[in-house]
Amino acid sequence: MKILDRYILTSFIQTFVSVFVILFFIFILQGIWLFISELAGKDLDAWVVAKFLLFYSPKIVPLVLPLSILLASIMTFGNFAENYEFAAMKSSGISLNRAMRSLIIFIFGLSIVAFFFANDVIPQAEYKFLNLRKNIIQRKPAMAIIEGQFNAVGTFNIKVEKKSGENGEKLSGVTIHKRKPGAANVTIIRSKTGLLTSNEKSNLLQLELFDGYYYEEITSAKPADRQKVPFAKSSFSKQIMNIDLTSLNTNDEDDEQVAHTNNMLNVSELKYTLDSLEGNYNKDAKSITANIAQRSNAVIAGTPRVLFIQDSIDLAKDSLKLAKAAIIKKKDDAPKDLLALVAKADRMRVLEVANNNLGSTQYVVMSGKNELIEKIKNINNHWLALYDKYVIAFACILMFFIGAPLGAIIRKGGLGLPIVFAVLIFIIFHFINTFGRKLAQENGIPPFLGSWMSTFVLSPLAVLLTYRATNDIGLISFDNFITPIQKAFSKIFKPKPKQA
Template sequence: MKKIHLLLIKAFIKPFLATFFVVMFILLMFFLFKWIDDLIGKGFEWYTILELMAYASAANVSMALPLSVLLSSIMTFGTLGENYELVAIKSAGISLQKAMRPLFVVIIMLTIGSFLFSNYMLPKANLKFSSLLYDVRNKKLAFLIKPGVFNNSIPNYSIRVDAKDEDGTLHNIMIYDHKGTNGVPKVIMAKQGQMNKTADGKFLLLNLKDGVQYEEQPSSSGAYNPRQVFNRSRFKETEPRFDLSSFEMNRTDPNAFGNSTPMLNLKGITKKGDSLGKLLDTLNMSTDRVVANNFKQFNVTKGYSKVKMAPKQIGEATLNSIPGGSKKLALDNASNTVSGIMQNLANTGPRHDDLVGEIIFTRIEYQRKFTLAASCILLFFIGAPLGAIIRKGGMGLPVVIAISFFLVYHIITTVAEKSAREGNLNPIFAMWIAVIVLSPLAVFLTYKATVDSALFDVNYYKQVFNKLLRIKQKQA
């Protein structure tokens, strides 16, 4: 390997790693902003949130990797052009295509790695992420008592305090106990209390001092009884226990989400697509058979009779060709037949649409495994010549241009995917349309960079504009 190749690889690796982690951090912040309400105030351990963020980061690689390749390639060749190192490379007899070869090898390695990642690691990460996010979103709020507000987080209890000190001491406590009271709550009032947990953390201990307990026995007959028993008891100190098992986060088995298409590799997607195709064929055959039976129910002797008769030709006035005494019966039979067909289609139609949508989604996800790898190559051949043309490094203009091109690529892919899922576009074509549209642009930019075109040189366009003005002035 030549020294120039090592120079180019080193110049590419540093901005690639930097931009990749920056983009991953930004996308991770978007994730936290989206799900912040489901994470705050639930008492999660730090490693649970860290685990969720790790799985979310794996899901963001599909966006971070292509953008990092585009941005780092623009920055690498832009820096080389700005420092006139690219001019020195060309003066040494090395063309732009030859200078891009070592980086192209690196991009091929990234492409293979991205394909293996999307086919083997990403499905498992999506599986873990979906199951953990489901558990996080369904976990109840942590027990947090706010002064002046009734808290109903603990089942069968309502707790209210007037004030709460920094050390956790509660003042003027009121507790409504609805557990096993047949609709008549038991009321506990105390002047002061302290909250503690048991050693295993499964129970909340509320140490109450100087209080009174009111309990009214419910009527056995359900009617009002003026002589109903009412108990009142005072206490100096008591310590009721509250079960906190409802606040524990139960981890769902990830295999419960395993049949979802994004959690499958190519082999699993192919198998699921075949299963869905068989289900759709079975549903179509069943629907055809039911509909056909509605028309053949009066032709049971067809094929068994040896009597040959010429078929009777019925014109436009079908109803007039029916004998007068049978018209009402014929209309009733036709109405019942149509009603049966409509009812059958109403029952099978939604299921048919769901199966078709799932089949389309499996084809989209199958192609997505390859488009992630192809996007790295495409955006490299856009970014490298673009950086050589603009001859500007750093995080200024290259970032703006890179984000602009990536947004074009992402918007085309998103719109085409949505159209495919609605059945308006072929799934294979939809997932590759961005590559098809932007490939000519990559070829054009590579050609312009090879011939040292001043495509983004403002002074060049000023000179052209001034020449046009002079020509018009001479003609005038």
């Protein structure tokens, strides 16, 4: 390696390591504030808290690494340009492309490391993080519940007004919402007091409730009765509930409501899981479609396929006999009102049957639709997790080719102007990335586009900056705008020649 390459590479690495460490600890502090309510006042050992932060820290790297490369690139090449080191290189016949050669090799190697880190280290850390949090809750079950707000624990949303006892296991003012996935009805449980108990060897958290009420919405088969919103209510003196901790909500920054198992899988595991999920989705979609088709009231070969009320079967047969008796010989003889084929005494019954069948079919369609939407969201999140492992690698290269030319153009090093540009570019990158992910999760756009949207938007900027830096063109050339204006003004306000 030549002395110049070694000098440029050493300068960049020193700046990159310093920036990475500073930003990493800033994001770690953000994580501490995120979980401070769960860690503070729980009588946890310092080693447990250290492991908690250690397993949490790898998920920060995909945020810190691109920003560190961007800022280090702007600062390093800005210092070179500000101190006229680039001018000395160019006078010696060394172009910007030649000066960036060693760093390009380093960044490509760093992007490969970032991919393997996202593929191997982050899933393992996420798995250990969830298990550590579950173990802490098993030892101190009250940690899973924060006072004054709803807490997602398993399939329950639990809210308590106050906690007491040595480990906060005694609860007062307990409100629980329980909703099954894809179901429209909800169960509400309220009790005056409660007690949390757990076993370290078990994945179940036991909640004992005392002196409470139990409310449950009832879904009627008749649409008219559903509008009355009926519910069942009962009281109890003691009730025991078992909460499964294996599906514990992680309360991460994105607040995703879909299962978080996709963050604990590598590329091969994600591909295998996606194949299974998509196969199950296609199978369920066909099953729901067939179920809806069977519920239709289409008549084949003069026999109604399905009717939901036994009396309506006899009614349909009578109507068919009347229809066959009044055979329509001409097209113009067809009645405008189909109810004309039915006796007047039976028309109300026909309308009731049609209304009930329509309501039941609509309920089945909406239930199937909600179920399929949840499955699609789960599949999209797995696709996003798969693409993110490649996006983090490409983001390292993208940020370098934005930062290095930008630093050479602005010719400013240090922590002033480079930080402004770096933060502005990274905010745009992170905003577009978050926006694309949210759209993809809701199935608004394909997951591929949602994951790569930020790179698609910023890649032209990287190409433009690299082109302008290698050709010694400024960031914005004002001559192209000012010269035509000057010419226009000179023509308008051209001084008149003096007469002799």
